[in-house]
Amino acid sequence: MADRNISDIARETLRQLALRRLPPTPENYQAIYAEIEGGPVHVPFPEAPLRAILRVLPGQTPAQIRLLEQLGAAINRKDWQALQSVMVGYANLGLHATGPALKEPAAEPLAVLPEDLAEQLARLMDNILNTLSEDDARVHDMAVQLVDMLREGAAPSSTLVLLLNNFTYRLSFATEEQGAIRLGLLALLRLVFENISALSPNDDWLRGQAEALMAAATPPLTLRRLDDVQRRLKDVIYKQTEARARSAEAQEQMKELLATFIERLAKISSSSDRYHGTMERCAELIGRASRLEDITPVLQEVMSATRAMALDSRVAHDELEALRQRTEEKHAEIAKLQDELDRASALARHDPLTGTLNRKGLDEVMEREIARSRRNGAPLCVALLDVDNFKSINDRLGHDTGDAALVHLANVARSAMRPQDMLARYGGEEFVVVLPETTQAQGIEAMTRLQRELTTRFFLQNNEKILITFSAGVAQLGTEETSTEALRRADQGMYLAKRAGKNRVVAA
Numbered sequence: 001m002a003d004r005n006i007s008d009i010a011r012e013t014l015r016q017l018a019l020r021r022l023p024p025t026p027e028n029y030q031a032i033y034a035e036i037e038g039g040p041v042h043v044p045f046p047e048a049p050l051r052a053i054l055r056v057l058p059g060q061t062p063a064q065i066r067l068l069e070q071l072g073a074a075i076n077r078k079d080w081q082a083l084q085s086v087m088v089g090y091a092n093l094g095l096h097a098t099g100p101a102l103k104e105p106a107a108e109p110l111a112v113l114p115e116d117l118a119e120q121l122a123r124l125m126d127n128i129l130n131t132l133s134e135d136d137a138r139v140h141d142m143a144v145q146l147v148d149m150l151r152e153g154a155a156p157s158s159t160l161v162l163l164l165n166n167f168t169y170r171l172s173f174a175t176e177e178q179g180a181i182r183l184g185l186l187a188l189l190r191l192v193f194e195n196i197s198a199l200s201p202n203d204d205w206l207r208g209q210a211e212a213l214m215a216a217a218t219p220p221l222t223l224r225r226l227d228d229v230q231r232r233l234k235d236v237i238y239k240q241t242e243a244r245a246r247s248a249e250a251q252e253q254m255k256e257l258l259a260t261f262i263e264r265l266a267k268i269s270s271s272s273d274r275y276h277g278t279m280e281r282c283a284e285l286i287g288r289a290s291r292l293e294d295i296t297p298v299l300q301e302v303m304s305a306t307r308a309m310a311l312d313s314r315v316a317h318d319e320l321e322a323l324r325q326r327t328e329e330k331h332a333e334i335a336k337l338q339d340e341l342d343r344a345s346a347l348a349r350h351d352p353l354t355g356t357l358n359r360k361g362l363d364e365v366m367e368r369e370i371a372r373s374r375r376n377g378a379p380l381c382v383a384l385l386d387v388d389n390f391k392s393i394n395d396r397l398g399h400d401t402g403d404a405a406l407v408h409l410a411n412v413a414r415s416a417m418r419p420q421d422m423l424a425r426y427g428g429e430e431f432v433v434v435l436p437e438t439t440q441a442q443g444i445e446a447m448t449r450l451q452r453e454l455t456t457r458f459f460l461q462n463n464e465k466i467l468i469t470f471s472a473g474v475a476q477l478g479t480e481e482t483s484t485e486a487l488r489r490a491d492q493g494m495y496l497a498k499r500a501g502k503n504r505v506v507a508a
């Protein structure tokens with residue numbers, strides 16, 4: 001380089017600046033010039049980037065403020081040594097801090113807790129453990145871990161403070177939820193017991209009620225689930241009470257009509273012993289009958305006997321005809337009430353809002369499909385999906401729109417599914433899809449297809465297009481796995497899908 005003249009070096013310096021895309025500052029020019037000339041390389045002091053760092057470093061506690069002032073002075077002096085010691089000091093601040101509540105200057109933390117204090121805390125935790133249900137496994141595990149650490153006496157107090165802090169935070173949610181669950185359960189039981197005596201004792205019905213109650217009381221309990229069952233039971237109980245009362249009344253009236261009928265017929269003619277005999281037998285049968293089916297054939301017999309008697313009185317004939325008509329009306333009314341009763345019973349398996357299966361219906365389907373899949377050796381998949389950000393739909397557009405969004409989702413899902421797939425409402429905005437003869441990969445594909453379908457079939461509300469998305473977990477049933485276990489896995493998958501940013505499907 002020594003044989004180059006100054007203008008060559010200057011030209012090459014400018015070329016290198018452009019090539020390396022460096023800003024043409026005096027420092028950069030000087031450094032590259034020295035490099036080309038072959039003299040000592042001068043690295044410019046990075047004042048601007050260091051000042052940018054200084055601006056963003058937090059300066060809240062007195063110690064942080066003091067160190068930031070020292071950092072500013074070191075940059076002014078371009079003093080690398082001073083910079084290094086300030087940075088080390090700043091990094092050490094974090095090592096002693098145990099949480100945002102700790103104030104500077106930090107008190108010297110205790111290395112380990114005094115033994116008696118640790119034992120008292122461990123006992124307190126033992127008591128909490130006894131009152132905690134094991135539903136929230138995370139809180140339970142945290143408590144067990146803390147008790148062990150307190151009794152071992154080796155853990156640093158700073159670690160214990162951190163763990164206690166986390167535990168108390170989670171515990172506050174767990175206890176709040178447990179209290180609410182207890183209240184929900186009690187309300188549910190009261191509802192069943194209050195109504196049980198009002199209803200006529202029917203075995204099928206009682207069994208249905210008991211099943212619903214057992215389903216509701218099966219862990220894992222969630223408030224949403226209790227709320228759902230309570231709403232459904234109220235509906236069924238109300239409809240059944242009403243229908244049964246009206247049905248009993250109609251049957252009673254019909255019996256009275258028939259008794260009058262017989263009485264009149266007996267009066268019309270006393271000439272035939274055979275006729276009397278028939279009437280007496282019919283009257284006795286009707287008196288004993290408790291069901292409509294038992295009364296109808298008797299009525300027919302009475303009618304034909306009456307016809308055979310060739311009624312001679314026109315008045316009596318009209319009277320009997322009127323009675324027959326009223327009897328038929330009652331018959332029709334009872335059939336209608338029976339129909340209502342059947343529909344009320346169907347509610348025990350279906351969700352009234354979306355018409356999908358409810359938890360009880362899902363349990364029955366799962367039992368059937370698991371047995372079938374094991375018999376045929378065919379794969380069986382369950383997908384659990386939860387609508388994303390549903391609370392904000394409710395909050396922004398109202399609860400009725402939220403309900404309509406659920407109905408829309410159920411309709412789209414039904415139309416996108418194969419005929420053998422089954423859809424159930426699992427909780428508030430949670431649905432389960434049961435996919436027979438489906439592997440996990442195919443299940444994921446089916447859920448992804450449903451997601452695509454929802455992006456093309458918008459939910460329209462007052463001309464506003466609302467995009468409904470969901471997060472889902474898909475589990476294929478293991479050879480020995482129960483329905484509850486598979487659904488729990490799918491639930492975990494759904495939770496991971498939420499954690500990963502929602503609107504996605506995760507294999508569980």
Ligand SMILES: Nc1nc2c(ncn2[C@@H]2O[C@H](COP(=O)(O)OP(=O)(O)OP(=O)(O)O)[C@@H](O)[C@H]2O)c(=O)[nH]1
Pocket residue numbers: 386387388389390391392394398399400401402403406427428429498502
């Ligand atoms: N309209 C309506 N809302 C319901 C029903 N059941 C539950 N919800 C509401 O659904 C909302 C669920 O809210 P979150 O559990 O916070 O869930 P989210 O807002 O969907 O949030 P992510 O699940 O995290 O995406 C709550 O506000 C419930 O009140 C229902 O039958 N109809």
